[in-house]
Amino acid sequence: MDSLITAAAQALAVGDALGALKRVALRDDAPALALRGIAMAQLGDLVRAKALLKSAARAFGPREAVARARCVVAEAEIALVSRDLTWPPKALEAARKVLEAHGDRVNAAHARNVELRRLVLIGRLDEAERALETLDPTPLPPAARAAHELVVAGIAIRRLQTKAARAALDRARQAAREAGMPVLTAEVENAAGVLSAPVARLISRWRESPLLLEEVEELLGSGALVVDACRHVVRDDQLSVSLATRPVLFALARALAEAWPGDMARGTLVARAFRGKHADESHRARLRVEIGRLRAELRALAEVSATKRGFALSPRRAGETAVLAPLVEGQHGAVLAFLADGEAWSSSALAIALGASPRTVQRALDSLAGEGKVQSFGRGRARRWMSPPLPGFPTILLLPGPLPSD
Structure with a gap:
């Protein structure tokens, strides 16, 4: 690993995306593409980040299976953050198995966290809890522990177990402080806000x-x-x-x-x-x-x-x-409830989360848009829907540990 790649990786590890970009912005080799993709994701440009990570995965050679797997994990998290629930979960599972087979337990654990977050998002709590039992967060670095505890808190919140949720959020808050990443601390506080707001x-x-x-x-x-x-x-x-x-x-x-x-x-x-x-x-x-x-x-x-x-x-x-x-009722109250998280959802992702047909969800979105309750941007498959009063809060990509270039 050359000095610029090392410096960029260290900058990303502490959440300094701009510092990482300054070192690799003009490079097109596979490690630099991967680091640029992660940096762009941390800055919120998910479309550009996804394209860079795809390019990096293609650029890595046939003997660099671990590096490609790490790119797949990062791409999976981008899909989750951008509410692209049609992204194939089997690809993430395969990447996780590659990381486990090569002893990269940190990024394998992060891949598992991404899987769990997707399961929680679409309401498959029993499956998420079973998978959670197989993951020991103790040896993980602080950022990965924080991500793990956010998943634990998310399940507890949906199970209406507020004491367990508070305990998990306290552990996540402590781990985020140890990681020294302000944006991760902000994400924990944002999750904790659910406990102090009417539901x-x-x-x-x-x-x-x-x-x-x-x-x-x-x-x-x-x-x-x-x-x-x-x-x-x-x-x-x-x-x-x-x-x-x-x-x-x-x-x-x-x-x-x-x-x-x-x-x-x-x-x-x-x-x-x-x-x-x-x-x-x-x-x-x-x-x-x-x-x-x-x-x-x-x-x-x-x-x-x-x-x-x-x-x-x-x-x-x-x-x-x-x-x-x-809190929100009416003919399309369930759709509004999902959009209230401030993220940009595709209609297909909403259909998966709601367990409804895509056509039913699209009719609901068109009706809500006519009433001024939701707004969309983009076209075709890139079209996303948001609730106007709530600004987006891009979840930071964690992808801890060694980066794709070593």
């Missing part, structure tokens, strides 16, 4: 209030009967009934829970469940049928009884009833 709304006795993540955890463990509009389930501390595939039944359950301890009029229930403006006899007949189905679904959790003007919900074990609602 849902509580609706109870006709009153509404925002909830922090810790308060959501307390609510779900309080023994109350909770109609969870974030996951479309009805639960108490002993049992959970999913109504995710029964939207009419869930709408009725939510309406009755919002009216608790009182009842809700039949006309209001018709409007909430069937979107009908007037409750004629056909609507009343359908309401009776759907209420019967709701009674059957919730029989172990609550009783649904008829009153003079409508129906009322009475929990069997719980002393309280509440509705847990997302």
Whole structure:
């Protein structure tokens, strides 16, 4: 490794992307291309970074499998940051195996972290936790430990385990300080902000209030009967009934829970469940049928009884009833929730994360764009969507340890 490559690698190791570029900006050999690609990624020019890393991977010779594998790992992280979830995960897995086979455990661990971050992003938490058990962060350098702890915190946050999330973020914060990379510290603080910002709304006795993540955890463990509009389930501390595939039944359950301890009029229930403006006899007949189905679904959790003007919900074990609602609701609330992270998403990536068809997601984006709630840039496959009020926060590429030129 020559002196300029060494100096550029050392600059990247401490997050000095501009210092690295000053040393290799005019060079086109494979190691310089790889370092330039990582530097451009750290500066936020992901398109240029991806092109440089592809060029570097092609430029490395057939005996430089480790160097090519490291380029693949960096390219995979660019795909993750730019929300290109169609990037083939098998390529990253193959690169990780090459790194492990050649004893590069630091970059192999980083490749595993990228895999885990993708799994967490698309909601495959069980798979992410199983993979996490195979990775010991203790011998890793500080930057890699910080990345590992961010994954641990991400899973804990989605599992509503706030104590575990805080502990992981504290460890990530300490590791980021040891790494001496301010932008990594900023990323940890950005992740920690989730714990101090409202994540849902509580609706109870006709009153509404925002909830922090810790308060959501307390609510779900309080023994109350909770109609969870974030996951479309009805639960108490002993049992959970999913109504995710029964939207009419869930709408009725939510309406009755919002009216608790009182009842809700039949006309209001018709409007909430069937979107009908007037409750004629056909609507009343359908309401009776759907209420019967709701009674059957919730029989172990609550009783649904008829009153003079409508129906009322009475929990069997719980002393309280509440509705847990997302901060953003509406026809396309789930799409807005993903775009709220400030990153630029492709429609195909949103479809993967939401488990919906690309066409459905595209219609939702077009509708939201017409309302001024989202905006797009680029064309064709390069088109990306963002939520206008939130600026982008480019995640730094970590790629720790030895660089592609040694």
